[in-house]
Amino acid sequence: MKKLRKAVLPVAGLGTRFLPATKATAKEMLPVVDKPLIQYAVEEARAAGIEQFCMVTGRGKTALVEHFDVAFELEATLRDRAKSEALAALHGAQSEPGSIVTVRQQVPLGLGHAIWCARAFIGDDPFAILLPDDLVLADKPCLAQLAEAYYETGGNVVAVTEVPHEQTNRYGILKVGSDDGRLVEVTGLVEKPDPKDAPSNLSIIGRYILLPKVIDYLSRMERGAGNEVQLTDAMARLIGEQPFHGLRYEGRRFDCGDKVGFLEAQIAFALKRPDLADAVHAFLKNYV
Ligand code: G1P
Secondary structure (H helix, E strand, C coil): CCCCCEEEEECCCCCHHHCCCCCCCCHHHCEECCEEHHHHHHHHHHCCCCCEEEEEECCCCHHHHHCCCCCHHHHHHHHHCCCHHHHHHCHHHCCCCCCEEEEECCCCCCHHHHHHCCHHHHCCCCEEEECCCEEEECCCCHHHHHHHHHHHHCCEEEEEEECCHHHHHHCEEEEEEEECCCEEEEEEEEECCCHHHCCCCEEEEEEEEECCCHHHHHCCCCCCHHHCCCHHHHHHCCECCECEEEEECCCEEEECCCHHHHHHHHHHHHHCCCCCHHHHHHHHHHHC
């Protein structure tokens, strides 16, 4: 079994649900408290042993790469002014030289197409996918939990959670075989099924560890839900060929691609911060 070192971050989306905020800024640069979504994803990946990143970007997304660069003038100014706290805050925003590459998804043909655009980076290795819109608050980072399941099973693993039945048409949904309460055997996958056709209410969230074989199926460029090349459809073809499991991770997931989910994430993450929790708790009382 190969060690997991690589992660793909699909970040080409237009962020239409957050206009006008995302008119001139990447949606993955929106902060939860004081850290952009992209940095949460990168830090979570690092905590799972990821060393190499591929951002699948698009036009107008250069800030995502800038964010992890050395900010020489800013750092020099902060050092001159002895702003040590501000300097320390920059720490997680700097990457190892050469650890981030980008490819462009030139046309928005879906998540499966975005992952296929990273095929040269993936090569013959297992890889993680993190969708930065999905933010998980957990004691042990979600991808680290998933990596443990990968090393246990040696196959494909996706993070899963139960959703209200009427919401199955927003997610990739599992058909479930054996289930020990933590790991579930995946016997089928359907992208955004109508509640009446959904095989369960167990949905995929934006954390995956996949074997490189999935690229072969993505290369076929078959269109699925929404006339897009769906990652879920290519993953479904691996079932029966390779081990495939869902992991009920421990933690709370926030859909930061949605306004309400994004606002809830601000509150939940602020309440976890020792420097902010008391003040936030105090003002929240005024709103209920
Ligand atoms: C994507 C995937 C879907 C998954 C979801 C998780 O959908 O296609 O299978 O459940 O992410 O957030 P999207 O949110 O891009 O529509």
